[in-house]
Amino acid sequence: MKIIVSVKQVPARDSNLRVASGGKWLDDSDLSYEINEPDAFALEEALQLKDAQGGEVVVVCAGPERAGSTIREALAKGADRGIHLVLPEDAVLDALSTARLLRHAVKNEAPDLILTGLQSDDLGYGQTGVVLAELLGYAHATIIMQVEVLDGALRVKRELEDGWFQYVTLPMPAVLAIQSGIKKLRYATLMGIKRAKMKPVETILAASLGLELGRAAIERVYLPARSKQSQILTGAPEQVAAQLVEKLKFEARVL
Amino acid sequence: MDDSHLSSAAHRSFVSDSFALPKFPDTIEWRTGAKMGRFAGVDYLLVDSLLSEQELLVRQTARQFVDDEVLPVVREAYNQGAFPRKLVSQLGELGFLGANLEGYGCAGMSNVEYGLIMQELERADSGVRSFVSVQGALVMYPILQYGSDAQKEKWLPRLQSGEAIGCFGLTEPDFGSNPSGMRTRAEKRNGEWLLNGEKTWITNGSVAEIAVVWARTSEGIRGFLVEKGTKGYSTSDIHGKLSMRCSVTSSLHFSDCVIPAENQLPCAKGIKAALACLSQARHGIGWGVIGAAMDCYETARTYTLTRKQFDDKPLAGHQLVQEKLVWMITEISKAQLLALHVGRLKDSGKADAAHISMLKRNNVAMALECARISRDLLGANGIMDEYPIMRHLCNLETVKTYEGTDHIHALVIGERITGIPAYR
Ligand SMILES: Cc1cc2nc3c(=O)[nH]c(=O)nc-3n(C[C@H](O)[C@H](O)[C@H](O)COP(=O)(O)OP(=O)(O)OC[C@H]3O[C@@H](n4cnc5c(N)ncnc54)[C@H](O)[C@@H]3O)c2cc1C
Numbered sequence: 001m002k003i004i005v006s007v008k009q010v011p012a013r014d015s016n017l018r019v020a021s022g023g024k025w026l027d028d029s030d031l032s033y034e035i036n037e038p039d040a041f042a043l044e045e046a047l048q049l050k051d052a053q054g055g056e057v058v059v060v061c062a063g064p065e066r067a068g069s070t071i072r073e074a075l076a077k078g079a080d081r082g083i084h085l086v087l088p089e090d091a092v093l094d095a096l097s098t099a100r101l102l103r104h105a106v107k108n109e110a111p112d113l114i115l116t117g118l119q120s121d122d123l124g125y126g127q128t129g130v131v132l133a134e135l136l137g138y139a140h141a142t143i144i145m146q147v148e149v150l151d152g153a154l155r156v157k158r159e160l161e162d163g164w165f166q167y168v169t170l171p172m173p174a175v176l177a178i179q180s181g182i183k184k185l186r187y188a189t190l191m192g193i194k195r196a197k198m199k200p201v202e203t204i205l206a207a208s209l210g211l212e213l214g215r216a217a218i219e220r221v222y223l224p225a226r227s228k229q230s231q232i233l234t235g236a237p238e239q240v241a242a243q244l245v246e247k248l249k250f251e252a253r254v255l
Numbered sequence: 256m257d258d259s260h261l262s263s264a265a266h267r268s269f270v271s272d273s274f275a276l277p278k279f280p281d282t283i284e285w286r287t288g289a290k291m292g293r294f295a296g297v298d299y300l301l302v303d304s305l306l307s308e309q310e311l312l313v314r315q316t317a318r319q320f321v322d323d324e325v326l327p328v329v330r331e332a333y334n335q336g337a338f339p340r341k342l343v344s345q346l347g348e349l350g351f352l353g354a355n356l357e358g359y360g361c362a363g364m365s366n367v368e369y370g371l372i373m374q375e376l377e378r379a380d381s382g383v384r385s386f387v388s389v390q391g392a393l394v395m396y397p398i399l400q401y402g403s404d405a406q407k408e409k410w411l412p413r414l415q416s417g418e419a420i421g422c423f424g425l426t427e428p429d430f431g432s433n434p435s436g437m438r439t440r441a442e443k444r445n446g447e448w449l450l451n452g453e454k455t456w457i458t459n460g461s462v463a464e465i466a467v468v469w470a471r472t473s474e475g476i477r478g479f480l481v482e483k484g485t486k487g488y489s490t491s492d493i494h495g496k497l498s499m500r501c502s503v504t505s506s507l508h509f510s511d512c513v514i515p516a517e518n519q520l521p522c523a524k525g526i527k528a529a530l531a532c533l534s535q536a537r538h539g540i541g542w543g544v545i546g547a548a549m550d551c552y553e554t555a556r557t558y559t560l561t562r563k564q565f566d567d568k569p570l571a572g573h574q575l576v577q578e579k580l581v582w583m584i585t586e587i588s589k590a591q592l593l594a595l596h597v598g599r600l601k602d603s604g605k606a607d608a609a610h611i612s613m614l615k616r617n618n619v620a621m622a623l624e625c626a627r628i629s630r631d632l633l634g635a636n637g638i639m640d641e642y643p644i645m646r647h648l649c650n651l652e653t654v655k656t657y658e659g660t661d662h663i664h665a666l667v668i669g670e671r672i673t674g675i676p677a678y679r
Contacts, residue, residue, distance in 0.1 A: 012295075013293075014293050014294075014295035015295070016295075030298075030301060032296075032303070034315075068308075069308045069311070069312065072308065072309075072312065073312055073315075076312060187316045187319060187320055187349055188312060188315070188316050189316070189348060189349050189350050189362075190313065190316070190349060190350025190351070190354055190362035190364055190368075191350050191360075191362050193309060193312055193313060193316070193362070194362055194363065194364075197309075
C-alpha cells in the first residue's frame with residue numbers, strides 16, 4: 001500500500017505568540033515551529049497501516065525552507081521519503097492553492113491513500129484535504145478516527161457531533177482527513193533520526209511550477225479580547241446544580 | 256488547468272453503513288487537550304539558535320518522552336524510594352542508553368545531542384538521569400573503550416536495549432575523593448582472578464547484571480567485569496537516603512570472588528582508565544543539572560506570577576522576587592552556553608578533564624542555588640512534594656558530591672591554572 005501523508009509546519013503551540021508590528025501575522029523572531037498536530041496523527045495512522053500492511057509512506061510538505069525539519073522528523077519516525085514544495089518564507093496560501101501544489105507533487109505517485117490532518121493549527125481552513133481529493137477525483141472523508149483496510153476499500157469511523165460516530169465504506173484511492181488524538185504518537189528514536197539522514201527528500205521550488213497560487217490576504221491578527229462575565233444561577237438546589245453541570249460541560253467545556 | 260472541474264460525482268460511490276451513538280463518547284486517551292503542561296523550554300538568550308536541526312529533533316524526542324512518560328511517575332517513585340524500572344526498556348528503545356557511542360546498536364549521537372538528552376531527563380529527576388549516565392558513560396563506555404570484542408558483543412547490545420543493567424564500582428568505604436587509594440584487590444591464581452574487597456555508594460548496584468569493578472593488582476589498577484551470580488559476589492542496598500530516592504544505591508561485596516581471565520577489561524590500565532569514564536559521565540551531568548535548574552526556575556516563575564501578596568499584587572511583581580528570578584535565568588543562560596561550548600569542544604576532540612571539571616562544578620552549584628531560591632519563592636508550598644523543587648534540591652546535593660565533589664573539581668581547575676596540585 002502506498003500512502004502519502006501531507007504535513008504542514010506551524011508555529012509551536014507553546015511558543016510565546018506575539019502579533020507582529022503591522023498586525024498582519026505573528027512576530028517570528030523567537031517563534032519555534034512544529035508539525036501541525038492533526039498531521040502528526042495522520043502520519044501515525046499511515047505508519048501503523050504500513051506496519052500492518054507493508055508498503056511505502058511518502059510525506060509531502062508545502063512550506064518554506066525551515067519546514068524541511070518537519071519532513072525529516074517524519075522520516076525519522078519511519079516515513080520512507082519526502083517531497084518538499086518550497087515556498088517563500090512569508091507565503092500564506094489559500095486552501096485551493098495548497099491543494100494544487102500538493103496535487104502536483106502526488107499526481108505521478110499513484111497512491112492508494114492520502115492522509116492529511118483535519119485542519120491546521122495556524123490557519124484552520126479544514127479544507128485542504130477535501131479540495132485536494134476533488135482535484136484528484138478521489139473519494140474523501142473527514143474527521144477520521146479509525147481506518148480499516150478491506151479488500152481494495154476502506155472502512156472508516158468518522159466523528160460527528162455530540163458523541164455520534166459514523167462508519168463509512170469508501171473505495172481507494174481516497175483522501176482521509178484525520179482527527180487529532182486518535183492514537184498514541186510514536187517518538188522519533190535516535191536510530192530513526194540517524195537513518196532519516198539517508199532517506200531521499202525531493203525539493204521542488206513552488207514558484208517553478210507555473211501554478212496559479214492565490215494568496216489569502218490577512219487583514220488583521222489580534223488577540224481575542226478578554227472579558228469576565230459572572231452569572232448567578234437561581235432556583236432549587238437540584239436545578240441549579242444541573243444547570244451548573246450543563247454550563248461546565250457545554251459552555252466552559254471543563255467537564 | 257485541468258482542475259477546473261471541481262467536483263465529479265462519479266467517484267462518490269461510498270456508502271454510509273451505520274451510525275453509532277455510544278453511551279459515552281469513546282475515551283480518547285491521547286486527545287491533545289489532555290496533554291497537560293508540555294514544557295516549552297527555557298531559552299532567554301536564544302541559545303537554541305546555536306543548535307542544529309538534528310540536535311533540536313533529538314531534544315524534542317527527549318522532551319516529549321519526559322513529559323509523557325517520566326514526569327508522571329517520578330514523584331511517586333521518589334516518595335516510595337523505588338526505581339521506575341519500566342522506563343528502562345523505553346529508554347533503550349529510544350536509543351538513550353549509550354546514545355553517544357558508535358556500534359552495537361548505539362545511535363552514535365554527538366556529545367551535544369547526548370547532553371540535551373541528559374538535560375531533559377534531569378528536568379524530571381536526577382535519579383533517572385543517573386541511571387542513564389551510569390549505564391552509558393560508566394558501563395557501556397569502558398566496555399567499548401577497554402573491552403575485548405567478545406566482551407563488547409556479549410554486553411553492549413543488551414546494555415543498549417536495557418535488557419541488561421550495569422553498574423560502576425569505584426568508590427570504597429574509605430576511599431571516595433581519593434579513589435586511587437582503593438583497597439579492593441585482584442590476584443591472579445591459576446589463570447583466574449581472585450577478587451576481594453568492598454565497593455560502596457554504587458548506583459544500580461543490586462539491579463545490575465554486570466558490574467564494572469576497579470581493583471588493585473600487582474600491575475596497578477585494572478578494570479573487571481563481574482557478572483551477577485558470580486560466586487563470592489553479593490550486594491546490599493543502602494537504605495535511608497533522603498536524596499536520589501528513585502535511584503538504587505548499593506554496596507558490592509567481593510569475598511574470594513573468582514573472575515575468569517576473559518572478564519578483565521584488557522585495555523584498562525591504571526586509575527586514569529577509570530577517570531576517563533568519569534569524564535564522560537561528568538560531561539553529561541554538566542548538561543543534566545541545567546534541566547533540574549530549568550524546572551525549578553519555571554516552577555518559581557509561574558508560581559510567583561499567580562500567587563498574590565500585598566495589595567493583590569503577584570509575587571513576581573515585587574522587586575526582591577524579580578531579582579531572584581533574574582539571577583536564576585542569568586545563571587541558567589550562562590550554564591547553557593558553558594555546556595554547549597564544552598560539548599562542542601568534546602565533539603571536536605578538544606575537551607579535556609579540566610574543561611569538564613569547570614562545567615560540572617559550575618553548573619551543579621548553579622542548579623543547587625536555583626533549587627534553593629525557588630524553594631524560598633514558593634514559601635510553604637516549596638516544601639511540598641506537589642512541586643518538584645524539594646526533590647530536585649535533595650537530589651542535587653548528591654550531584655554535588657558524586658563524580659568528583661565541588662572541592663575536587665576546584666582543585667582540578669586550580670592545578671590547571673597554577674601548575675600546583677593541592678589535593679594533599
Ligand atoms: C547517590 C550516590 C550515588 C553514587 N554512585 C556511585 C557510583 O555509581 N559509583 C561509584 O564509584 N561511586 C558512586 N558514588 C560515590 C561518590 O562518587 C563519592 O561519594 C564521592 O566521590 C565523594 O566521596 P566521599 O563520599 O567518600 O566523600 P569524601 O571524599 O570523604 O569527601 C567529604 C568532603 O571532604 C572534601 N574533601 C575530600 N578531599 C578533599 C581535599 N583533598 N581537599 C578539599 N576537600 C576535600 C570533599 O570535597 C567533601 O566535601 C555515589 C554517591 C552517592 C551519594
